[in-house]
Amino acid sequence: MDMFKELNPSLRTLMTPGPVEAEPRVLRAMTIPIIGQFDPEFLEIMDETMQLLRMTFQTKNHWAYPIDGTSRSGLEAVLNSIIEPNDKVLVPIFGRFGHLLAEIAYRVGADVATLECEWGSAFDQDMIIAEIKRVEPKVVALVHGETSTGIMQPLDKIGRFCRDNDILFVVDAVATLAGTDFKTDEWFVDAVITGTQKCLGVPTGMAPITYNERVEKIILERRKIEQGLDITSKNPRRIQSNYFDLSQIQAYWSPTRLNHHTEATSMLYALREGLRIIHEEGLQERFERHKFHEKALVAGLEAMGLTLFGDARYKMPVVTCVNIPEGVNGDAVRSTMAKEFGVEIASTFGSLAGKIWRIGSMGFSCRKENILKVLAALEASVYRHGGKINSGEALQAALDVYEGKVVSSIK
Amino acid sequence: MDMFKELNPSLRTLMTPGPVEAEPRVLRAMTIPIIGQFDPEFLEIMDETMQLLRMTFQTKNHWAYPIDGTSRSGLEAVLNSIIEPNDKVLVPIFGRFGHLLAEIAYRVGADVATLECEWGSAFDQDMIIAEIKRVEPKVVALVHGETSTGIMQPLDKIGRFCRDNDILFVVDAVATLAGTDFKTDEWFVDAVITGTQKCLGVPTGMAPITYNERVEKIILERRKIEQGLDITSKNPRRIQSNYFDLSQIQAYWSPTRLNHHTEATSMLYALREGLRIIHEEGLQERFERHKFHEKALVAGLEAMGLTLFGDARYKMPVVTCVNIPEGVNGDAVRSTMAKEFGVEIASTFGSLAGKIWRIGSMGFSCRKENILKVLAALEASVYRHGGKINSGEALQAALDVYEGKVVSSIK
Known part of the structure; x- marks a missing residue:
């Protein structure tokens, strides 16, 4: 029975579109x-x-x-x-x-x-x-x-x-x-x-x-x-x-x-x-919270120089899809984020596989420390894998949103 | 939100054939x-x-x-x-x-x-x-x-x-x-x-x-x-x-x-x-544990004067079916056991409904304190609802099995 140790998996920051942190x-x-x-x-x-x-x-x-x-x-x-x-x-x-x-x-x-x-x-x-x-x-x-x-x-x-x-x-x-x-x-x-x-x-x-x-x-x-x-x-x-x-x-x-x-x-x-x-939170307050953190996330991604995938008019507030920059291996970036930072984001399916990342900001995972962490980990990992990126801008842009200093480009 | 209080259900002793205590x-x-x-x-x-x-x-x-x-x-x-x-x-x-x-x-x-x-x-x-x-x-x-x-x-x-x-x-x-x-x-x-x-x-x-x-x-x-x-x-x-x-x-x-x-x-x-x-327990040891507690349970039930339902050659070791004594309301007994003792046993389905009780002794629920508790609660509840019962015998018979003093009638 020694082979089956007490369960003790690593703690993860889950920023996929599910499952998210409970x-x-x-x-x-x-x-x-x-x-x-x-x-x-x-x-x-x-x-x-x-x-x-x-x-x-x-x-x-x-x-x-x-x-x-x-x-x-x-x-x-x-x-x-x-x-x-x-x-x-x-x-x-x-x-x-x-x-x-x-x-x-x-x-x-x-x-x-x-x-x-x-x-x-x-x-x-x-x-x-x-x-x-x-x-x-x-x-x-x-x-x-x-x-x-x-x-x-x-x-x-x-x-x-x-x-x-x-x-x-x-x-x-x-x-x-x-x-x-x-x-x-x-x-x-x-x-x-x-x-x-x-x-x-x-x-x-x-x-x-x-x-x-x-x-x-x-x-x-x-x-x-x-x-x-x-x-x-x-x-x-x-x-x-x-x-x-x-x-x-x-x-x-x-x-x-x-x-x-x-x-x-x-x-x-x-x-x-x-x-x-x-x-207890209230449905409307909860929807506003998800929108607010989405705003900070998007501000950070755009400040980094990344572009969003899909028709902005129909964007889900709780999932943000990002175009993988030319010449960057999307899975290698995700792997560095997971292994070095303990942060998980998602790839996708079918014809879009390899072209976009998907970042979830859902439920309990949708909170300030997670948004800041996913931005920091993504920026460092894209850079590490040779992507062109505006260093040091993403967290400042997100913090500006959190401090109420800017209105982001969406809604 | 005051109507939805913090979850705090009563503790129960679950001696049904499932769900049992985790x-x-x-x-x-x-x-x-x-x-x-x-x-x-x-x-x-x-x-x-x-x-x-x-x-x-x-x-x-x-x-x-x-x-x-x-x-x-x-x-x-x-x-x-x-x-x-x-x-x-x-x-x-x-x-x-x-x-x-x-x-x-x-x-x-x-x-x-x-x-x-x-x-x-x-x-x-x-x-x-x-x-x-x-x-x-x-x-x-x-x-x-x-x-x-x-x-x-x-x-x-x-x-x-x-x-x-x-x-x-x-x-x-x-x-x-x-x-x-x-x-x-x-x-x-x-x-x-x-x-x-x-x-x-x-x-x-x-x-x-x-x-x-x-x-x-x-x-x-x-x-x-x-x-x-x-x-x-x-x-x-x-x-x-x-x-x-x-x-x-x-x-x-x-x-x-x-x-x-x-x-x-x-x-x-x-x-x-x-x-x-x-x-960790070991499969064979686990099967033996279930048989041992079944032996104590059956000894107690029989000492009480109750009879078992079904062909003894094919009895499940983890479920014991008991004939409800003539003139006793089986559901009233179960209700007293649940409300007064916090012990749950089961009724059954179809043509047998109202005729037998089913007592589970499965997994974590299959342990000495639970066997003794279900016997005590059943005896008192049958008596309370007018059933003829040998008072005071069941726990002694079960304790005799636990102390290795008797070989019960089964296996």
């Missing part, structure tokens, strides 16, 4: 001893978490609870529960995670139509609406913030159009919820999925979702209780997955407490504490 | 700060966890890793990845969780045959083998320990027959692994699934699995990388689920580190620590 209070909440899943005190924790989630999703929906799995488990649970074989689904794609929505819909058996735009930009909403008119889908599934490109898609007009035309609008807010404004009800979004390891400041492993009565109607029509609990339950329109069957999971989260799975106790403690911290 | 060292491991999922130190933690899992499953299989979800996520991942539409699957059922295997196989599109025996007994292995000969399935899926009835199914002859006849043998060891002997390779089991919240002494939320080359062959034949990572990847035999696509998940757990999901960091810390504790 709030210390959240980590401590996970040490609370386990209680039974039907203990009245645990049921109260479940109900409180639902209330906190509704506040975070800015919704009056009754249903707001986590799926026990990483972010994509929430995407799959919602799409699996809504989509029946051959249903038409439209997925506008502007990065890797749009492809993921299409992939999941396709595997569920949907007739998937896609619409693509160049990575680094978002869609004009009218363009998507025109495509909806042409395709006439049952469901439109769309990413809000594409961490692969740092781009954020406006949603309000699309939501309005879908509602007026009885189309379901499903949005992946994994990377944005609790970091930037997301108005579930005001934007007419029927179902929203998020993850814990980004702007919520909680470890990976849960996928909070919310949905309204329009979605619930379909779920109830497809309801089938598993045989071990109700041998008579039959439904030819049953949801394909048992694990992701929202008709059973919502019954587990209701006063009937249908015994579907055993809720992930410690992760629920963590989620509740993370949400509690969010509402 | 090892204190496991709870502490979860407070370790997050590191990135592709950090070399995190990759080492992943590799070590695979090694520890192989030792726990008693297998030489290369593949042994957790699915990020509760126990049934592992069942669904394995069945989803192996079974293609219309594949014949045989599920012998002797309790609720056999029905669950059938349910999952059915939803995946299998042609499911079932074989049932009375709840409270197990199958003669030859009976299952005869049914396999008749049905000629591609897959036999079977529960090892049925927590709903406290019964454990012998597996070795079935495994041998399946291997000889090129049939895949999938076993649900959620309730037994690391609590009682489970010999993956020696019993010719092709895929095994377990959960963290029972005999592993880790919180709910992960489902460790292992499988051999026979299973891997099918998984590789069905391999399809998601569009966001490889737009050219096509496969008409693709696995239905993306989240549970073992062809992608095993690539994530291999040196290629395919970016499928973000591994649940804190839960992986917890799992590794739980497994480390198991191997």
Whole structure:
């Protein structure tokens, strides 16, 4: 057993688009001893978490609870529960995670139509609406913030159009919820999925979702209780997955407490504490904090002489994509940052791999010392790998923002 | 925010068949700060966890890793990845969780045959083998320990027959692994699934699995990388689920580190620590510990005048089912135990509801003080609710076992 030492990994400054550093209070909440899943005190924790989630999703929906799995488990649970074989689904794609929505819909058996735009930009909403008119889908599934490109898609007009035309609008807010404004009800979004390891400041492993009565109607029509609990339950329109069957999971989260799975106790403690911290800070204050640190980060990057990737009109406030300077090996820079400074930033996927870095400023990771540290480490590492850089400017520019001395070039 | 107080649930003595109390060292491991999922130190933690899992499953299989979800996520991942539409699957059922295997196989599109025996007994292995000969399935899926009835199914002859006849043998060891002997390779089991919240002494939320080359062959034949990572990847035999696509998940757990999901960091810390504790104790020593405390528990129950439910030849050592005495309200007794003593035991499902109690003695919950406490609380609560009981005998009988003074009636 000597080979398996006590766990003691190095401390890291996580400035990727997830996973980010968890709030210390959240980590401590996970040490609370386990209680039974039907203990009245645990049921109260479940109900409180639902209330906190509704506040975070800015919704009056009754249903707001986590799926026990990483972010994509929430995407799959919602799409699996809504989509029946051959249903038409439209997925506008502007990065890797749009492809993921299409992939999941396709595997569920949907007739998937896609619409693509160049990575680094978002869609004009009218363009998507025109495509909806042409395709006439049952469901439109769309990413809000594409961490692969740092781009954020406006949603309000699309939501309005879908509602007026009885189309379901499903949005992946994994990377944005609790970091930037997301108005579930005001934007007419029927179902929203998020993850814990980004702007919520909680470890990976849960996928909070919310949905309204329009979605619930379909779920109830497809309801089938598993045989071990109700041998008579039959439904030819049953949801394909048992694990992701929202008709059973919502019954587990209701006063009937249908015994579907055993809720992930410690992760629920963590989620509740993370949400509690969010509402102690205040949603609007939290969004402003993310914008403020983004301003300092961008000021520093620009002062260094680096340029940002993508259409500035649609930039995510919580992810900043940077063009890797000509002649600089992006992975070598990241490696120096990690090994020498303990600071992690991200590369990206597909056609953009090797061309941009992605810097996250999410949740607990989004704070002054981290912004200053990532700027210092990046500047030194680019320089070390032969990049042309304005030395000594970045931290001054960021400090100027922190001291209120400048208005940066964005917003 | 005053309504959402600091989390501070009551301490409980958990003597159900899961979730059970987590090892204190496991709870502490979860407070370790997050590191990135592709950090070399995190990759080492992943590799070590695979090694520890192989030792726990008693297998030489290369593949042994957790699915990020509760126990049934592992069942669904394995069945989803192996079974293609219309594949014949045989599920012998002797309790609720056999029905669950059938349910999952059915939803995946299998042609499911079932074989049932009375709840409270197990199958003669030859009976299952005869049914396999008749049905000629591609897959036999079977529960090892049925927590709903406290019964454990012998597996070795079935495994041998399946291997000889090129049939895949999938076993649900959620309730037994690391609590009682489970010999993956020696019993010719092709895929095994377990959960963290029972005999592993880790919180709910992960489902460790292992499988051999026979299973891997099918998984590789069905391999399809998601569009966001490889737009050219096509496969008409693709696995239905993306989240549970073992062809992608095993690539994530291999040196290629395919970016499928973000591994649940804190839960992986917890799992590794739980497994480390198991191997510090030693597997055989751990099985003996569970048997020893079972002996004390049973001696106490019998001294009290209660009778055990089910066929004693097949009793699970980690779950003890007790007949509720005539005229006693089982739920009222459980409620008194919980409210007055802080001790939780379980009821059960289906036709046995109201007829038996289930007492778990799993993992960290399986220790002397807990056995004595559950006996004391049960005796007082049955008495309080008008049950006829031999007062004062149970703790003496259990203490006699602990002091080595008696050999109990079982094994």
